[in-house]
Amino acid sequence: MTDSVISLPIRILVLLLLLVIVAPLAVPMLMAFSDTPFLTFPPQGFTLRWFERVLFGPEAQTSFLFSLQLAFLATITALLLGVPAAAALVRYEFRGRSAIIGLMLSPVIVPLIVTGVALLQMFSSLGWGDTLTQLVIGHAVVCLPYVVRSVTASFVLVNRDLEDAAAVMGAPPHKVLTKIVWPQVRPGILAGAVFSFVVSFDDYPISMWLADGRHFPIPLYLHGLLERSIDPSIAAISTLVILFALLLVVVIEKVFGISIARLAT
Amino acid sequence: MTSMNRRTFGKLALGTASLLAAPTILTRNAWAQGKEIQVGIWGGAQGEYVRSSIVPQFEADFGCTVITEEGFTLANVEKMRATRSNPQFSVMFIDDVAIPIARDEGLIAELPLDQMPASEMLFDRFNFGGYGTGLAISVASLFHNTSVTPPDSYGDLWDPKWAGKIKLVSPKNTPSVFFLIVAAALKTGKPFSEAQYEIGNAFDKVAELKPNVLNIFDNGPVAVGEVAQGQADIGFLELSKYVYPYTAQGAPVTMSFPKEGSFAGNNSQVLVKDGPNQDLAVAFMNRMLESDVQKAFSEFALTAPPVAGIEFSEEASKYMVYPDTAMDSAGLFTPDWEFVNANRAAWTEELNGIFSV
Structure with a gap:
């Protein structure tokens, strides 16, 4: 559909909807510039010192970098488990297939706070003391459904005739995989990876149970800041997180050449 | 030259004192190295x-x-429950409200107070049956915008002039119990100590506040x-x-x-039953009660210490009720938590019924 066929009322409606969605994000972004020692809206005065405090504060930096590391590891783990699982679920009929699908998607259904305490109990019973490993496993568990769903959808849409044709023409299996299958499932895998990364990066309920002082993801840091901080630092760090999410979208579009609209579908 | 605020001064004083004593402390605490x-x-x-x-100072002193691990009372109790078979925590900070629960479930151990010399200065009221000590005492009461004249009595808040102007604490939070005690006291005309046992009959009084x-x-x-x-x-309260x-x-x-009075919010520490390195855990709990630590901690968080004999600046004293005699004068009330815990689920349900949309 081109711009010329979108009517004016629809354009206005879309604009209003976008405003409703974006307006709540604008509030903390504006508060972050307030030159008062406490949060206030509308902002009073103008300062960048809250951004300076957050950007150069070692705790915020450490938590932010740790969250990036954790989200990366959890995403890799979820992809390693989720992509083969999705392929198998689409291409093979076997006993217990429905149960496995249900099991893999269960973290989306069960409240995460319950999943978190159950994981803590399990790790404690097993005597696993390594916090990073616990967190990566915990996050991978909640990321897995997003990978499986999006990759499954891609595999369903793969044209099997092309694979057969390539094989008949003498292409070895690894060539079929890289030249025929991969281009078709790549958007789904990337979409799963993006969702997985964002879910892990934003996660609070799992981290609340499994994190400790040395492994302290940014959502926990933000929550703690909200409890103790009365100045606009919290608004500044919220602004940075919003900008980071926008940057992520731009990178995906520009570097990988995949639009967010396509990821969403 | 920048001015030094109270928090920076507190940290500096604590650090300097510890630095001077470092060589002696390290020798004396050799048993804790590497734990x-x-x-x-x-x-x-x-x-x-x-x-x-x-x-950081404790780690330096004991090697x-x-x-x-940051948390809050209910989550910390749940963590102790979840790790009961193989405890990971050695010390847990919880509010006094949860101490009877943790004790009855066998999650915490009785404190070896004879190994905690700093506990000698502990006010009796903050030794919770030997299963925990206070760490920081806050006062729970009304808070208001300074442009508003606050009421002299809690009862005034039921007046229509406050319609739509009050933020009420959630049933999820401990101060909601204080609110229920206030409502019961207003309905019965009894002091908090007696009214707390009549909360069950005071929900009509609670419901009357809803328009405000x-x-x-x-x-x-x-x-x-x-x-x-x-x-x-x-804000109530x-x-x-x-x-x-x-x-x-x-x-x-x-x-x-x-x-009518106010309420004491007692932040406390407990020793996790069968937690790792109990000797080091007890030393840490003792450190938390030492006078210089308590002074700096209290001035930073603007809470009152549970131990006697600490002098505060006039500025810090404005924000705390200290010592214990001042707490009595201020009418700070601590509920019967065993009774509260036994009834809180039912009260929460009643509150949710009244204030749900």
């Missing part, structure tokens, strides 16, 4: 101070490692900020540790203390 404990602390300003000042309630809050600092911004006139940091920074919000 590690995990401590469940609170979030907020208190957690920040424990993490950034008390723990040990202390891993802190703007909304329910479950995050104290956020609610205090909203009252400071004038979104509501008064919250702990001073969440209010006074705003007041001290010049925000237009402060606390008031109605004639």
